[in-house]
Amino acid sequence: MSFPPLDIDLAGLRGRLTPNFALDAITWFRVGGPAQALFQPADEDDLALFLERLADDIPVLVVGVGSNLLVRDGGIAGVVIRLSAKGFGSAVAEAGDRIRVGTALPDKRVAAFALEQGLSGFAFYHGIPGGMGGALRMNAGANGGETRQRLVEVRAVDRKGRRHVLSNADMGFTYRHTAAPDDLIFTEAVFQGEPADPAVIKAAMDEVEAHRERAQPIREKTGGSTFKNPPGESAWKLIDAAGCRGLRIGGAQVSEMHCNFLINTGGATAHDLELLGETVRARVFATSGIRLDWEIKRLGLPLLGGAVEPFLGT
Missing domain, CATH: 3.30.43.10 (Uridine Diphospho-n-acetylenolpyruvylglucosamine Reductase, domain 2)
Known part of the structure; x- marks a missing residue:
């Protein structure tokens, strides 16, 4: 097409x-x-x-x-x-134990830069496979840390080309969400760190890495965590209890290692992956009465006749 x-x-x-x-x-x-x-x-x-x-x-x-x-x-x-x-991937240390980073910088690189500066509070980024723009838009978090805990302010450009500076409060962070207008493109962010022994910071990062190696299919074609954790629940446990571990549709499969991950085993289409995700949602709802919400962003147009209808009408 x-x-x-x-x-x-x-x-x-x-x-x-x-x-x-x-x-x-x-x-x-x-x-x-x-x-x-x-x-x-x-x-x-x-x-x-x-x-x-x-x-x-x-x-x-x-x-x-x-x-x-x-x-x-x-x-x-x-x-x-x-x-x-090149244009949005810088990282600079500032006074007051702060760092200023471009939003094209990978999360993992932010954790590494903070380590270089002897600043704690960023080790959780070491385990998030994304960039800072997405981290801001989704209030990305892992291993007990979240973006909102460290953010000071964000620079952004709107759909008309106007510049904005938003405070932490302006971002309206909640779990895996920000209330900032959808048309804002984040370009740069300032974060607050805390001085700490680099050896302690490195140990925290190593533990994050070890956890990912043990528990997540990081060497597969995947999109990261597929569904948000419902309040008081773990999405993977609900998926496992619904019998979906290893479930396949076409070339798409629920990971055997961590069943809140979908993987492209080779030859999967986006239709396969989305249909598999909606099938998982339906089975979880049937077994637990809990509606899982997508964490992965699904965008764009289906091919003619290839639309996937939400199993739960949401």
């Missing part, structure tokens, strides 16, 4: 626009259709100019490292923006 070209004025822009970009190349599941156009801005100024100039009727979507993302087989209409490591 391919999309028609978009009419976009690129004069004066320094970033790269690629029509019909194959998104399966940058998502961890390795599935999905193309983006009508992929724009990679050179820096925040370039991003702001692009958005200011872009016609209002052209949809815009931001993707990061592609780890918590399921792109449907028909692809994504409009412009997909992906922030580059």
Whole structure:
């Protein structure tokens, strides 16, 4: 499938626009259709100019490292923006035990940079396979830590190209969610650390890594945790109790190692993965009465006749 070209004025822009970009190349599941156009801005100024100039009727979507993302087989209409490591991947130490990082920086690199600065409070990022933009949008957390516990402020650009600075309170963080407007593209964030012995920080990071090695299928084509944990429950335990460990549809499978992970065993389509996820939701509801909510972001268009209806009407 391919999309028609978009009419976009690129004069004066320094970033790269690629029509019909194959998104399966940058998502961890390795599935999905193309983006009508992929724009990679050179820096925040370039991003702001692009958005200011872009016609209002052209949809815009931001993707990061592609780890918590399921792109449907028909692809994504409009412009997909992906922030580059060169323009948005910096990390700088600031006074007061703070660090300023670009939102294209991988979470794991934030943990490593904090270790270099002798700052604790970031070891949990060592086990999250994503980028800082997604961490801010989802209040990413693991091993007892969450993004909201460390954030001071965020820089962002809106759909009109206007700049914003948001405080921690402005972000409206809740579990795996932020109330910040959907059209904001986060570009940079400041975090508060606490001085600590680097050996203690490194030990905490090593434990996070060991836990991932023991419990998660990190060498598979997966998107990370599939469903949010319901209040007072563990999603994987509910899935296991519903008999879904190892369940397969096409090339998609519920991981045998950790059944809150879906994996592409080879040849899976986005349709296979989404249908498997909805089947899991239905079985969990039938056995426990609990509705699982997707944590993985499902985006884009299905192929003709390939839409997956939510099993629970949600």
